[in-house]
Amino acid sequence: MWTPIHMIPEVTMLKTVQITIPRQLLVKIDQAAAELKTSRSGLARQAFEETLFRLRLAQMAQQDAEAYARQPQDPDEIVAWESVQDWGDA
DSSP states (O other): OOOOOOOOOOOOOOOOOOOOOOHHHHHHHHHHHHHTTOOHHHHHHHHHHHHHHHHHHHHHHHHHHHHHHHSOOOHHHHHHHHHHHOOTTO
C-alpha cells in the first residue's frame, strides 16, 4: 500500500587545489568574499563557473558564425519572415 521513497542526497566531490595569487589581489578577493557573505573558495568557484559559462557562449557564437559562413542565409528567407515579425502597433 505504501511506496517507500528514498531520498538520496546529491554528493559533490570537492578537490582541494593550491593557487598562487598576488597579495593585492588576495586583499580584494577577501573584501569581495566578505561583501558577498561567502568564502574565498565560494567566490573562486563562482568566478570559475561564470568564466566557463562565458567561454561556452563564445564557443557557441563562434560555431554559429562558422556555420553561417559555410552556408549563408538566403536573403529570400529573411523576406519570408519579415511579415511574421511585424506586430503592428503592439
